Amino acid sequence: MPSVSVKGRSMPQSPIRKLVPYAENAKKKGVNVIHLNIGQPDIKTPQVALDAVKNNTLNVLEYSRTEGSEAYRKKIAGYYAKHGIMVSANDIIVTTGGSEALSFALGTIADAGDEIIIPEPFYANYNGFAIANGVKVVPVVSKLDHNFALPPIEDFEKLISPDTKAILICNPGNPTGYLYSKEEIQKLAVIVKKHNLFLIADEVYREFVYDDKEHYSVLREEGLDEYAIIIDSVSKRYSMCGARIGFLVSKNKEVIETTLKFGQARLSPPTYAQIASEAALDTPQSYFDEVKTEYVARRDLLITELQKIEGVKVARPQGAFYCIAELPIENADDFAQWLLEDFRVNNETVMVAPAGGFYATKGLGRNQIRIAYVLDRESLKKAVHILSEALKSYIG
Known part of the structure; x- marks a missing residue:
């Protein structure tokens, strides 16, 4: 049987998209999945x-x-x-x-x-x-x-x-x-x-x-x-x-x-x-001013809520709309999959991006996740609450 290239076998899976099948299965069961995994803004296109x-x-x-x-x-x-x-x-x-x-x-x-x-x-x-x-x-x-x-x-x-x-x-x-x-x-x-x-x-x-x-x-x-x-x-x-x-x-x-x-x-x-x-390119500056104000509010809420969770460490972003959070667990890949397959709060769960795929050095980022704060503040607050409850259950 013919085989694919060494290059093809070496291509990494996207840490952002590789959990999509688990998210889709959860959705088919009627679960609301809150997406913190991908940088798709909810901001309206000009x-x-x-x-x-x-x-x-x-x-x-x-x-x-x-x-x-x-x-x-x-x-x-x-x-x-x-x-x-x-x-x-x-x-x-x-x-x-x-x-x-x-x-x-x-x-x-x-x-x-x-x-x-x-x-x-x-x-x-x-x-x-x-x-x-x-x-x-x-x-x-x-x-x-x-x-x-x-x-x-x-x-x-x-x-x-x-x-x-x-x-x-x-x-x-x-x-x-x-x-x-x-x-x-x-x-x-x-x-x-x-x-x-x-x-x-x-x-x-x-x-x-x-x-x-x-x-x-x-x-x-x-x-x-x-x-x-x-x-x-x-x-x-x-x-x-x-x-x-x-x-x-x-x-x-x-x-x-x-x-x-x-x-x-x-x-x-x-x-x-x-x-x-x-x-x-004709978008007025007021558009960016409003968007920036919204992202700052989202960042501040997200960081504040994450810092309330015992054992979680988080860096404070000064730009873009992502942050890296270190969790009190060993394997963020397993945790992210478990969130989608087994954990629910009021029939809702969250999807995060395990951070290991954002490193080239093997083993680094294994207990970290990337969060994209591209959702409204109410959804972010709810997502962090679910994440907090999930960590208690997962560690326990």
């Missing part, structure tokens, strides 16, 4: 984006340009300028989601066997993108006890080898909500220039920064034009996860030219989604 698709006058749904329409890329450049990031339309490749942008970035800068240094825990699919491109993830550990702050620069430098091609960060972070300071970005800039590496920054949560902090983009740092690559997306910014539109941004012309070739191989990003995404 009406201007929805209307742009409804009211379009296309007669033929043609291929778009491989790099995305020029009008859209010019408008994206205008958006970046408002955030102090000075780029042109020619520095931008529109992709099918931020995921494709990251996959293109790895394909563009790294060959099979090359290494990428990533602070962990990190977005679980970085593992998958790396394996698909034959790239080795070299983790540098950040710790819950330090609120997942950037590890000491010495920790990065001792991991750099002749095979190292880049450092990859998510800022603000998924799954930790950690926000890198300007000083931390500058420290990373020194390293990548010293060792001739790329600095890839996944900045899809740029708008969601709290506590009067400021997001500092890698492309705002002087002297990084040839080293920096931004990964971006409309998914969370405008609550448009289903649009599947992202971008890769770099002032390095060779990076853009090479990424374009990867884009040509998949033809073009989706036309209707670009129409919606271009219109979304």
Whole structure:
């Protein structure tokens, strides 16, 4: 019998989605499952984006340009300028989601066997993108006890080898909500220039920064034009996860030219989604102000309620809409499955994402979960109550 590839067997399951069959079985039995496992906001998509698709006058749904329409890329450049990031339309490749942008970035800068240094825990699919491109993830550990702050620069430098091609960060972070300071970005800039590496920054949560902090983009740092690559997306910014539109941004012309070739191989990003995404750029600032206020309230409620549970440790996010919680258990995978199969409070349960899949170092995160606070406050409070009762029962 023919067999699948070693690469295919090595591809990790998503820690966010692998428990879906258990959740679906629970729902078939009439159980209400409260989803804390996935970053699908309940925030309404801007009406201007929805209307742009409804009211379009296309007669033929043609291929778009491989790099995305020029009008859209010019408008994206205008958006970046408002955030102090000075780029042109020619520095931008529109992709099918931020995921494709990251996959293109790895394909563009790294060959099979090359290494990428990533602070962990990190977005679980970085593992998958790396394996698909034959790239080795070299983790540098950040710790819950330090609120997942950037590890000491010495920790990065001792991991750099002749095979190292880049450092990859998510800022603000998924799954930790950690926000890198300007000083931390500058420290990373020194390293990548010293060792001739790329600095890839996944900045899809740029708008969601709290506590009067400021997001500092890698492309705002002087002297990084040839080293920096931004990964971006409309998914969370405008609550448009289903649009599947992202971008890769770099002032390095060779990076853009090479990424374009990867884009040509998949033809073009989706036309209707670009129409919606271009219109979304007209979303008023008041939309983001309201959304940010809501996420801060949700974060504060979630952290407060989690801290009431005996034995639970939780880091305080400064951005995005995720947090990592450490539970007084040994195996979060077993606990998450048990929640869906066996535990109910008034015929309700919660679905969480075990955090082990967000680490590359074996054994780390085994007793941690990632929680996405993308639900209304009443649902969050109820979910944490169920989680608290579940821990008492599970430990007992």
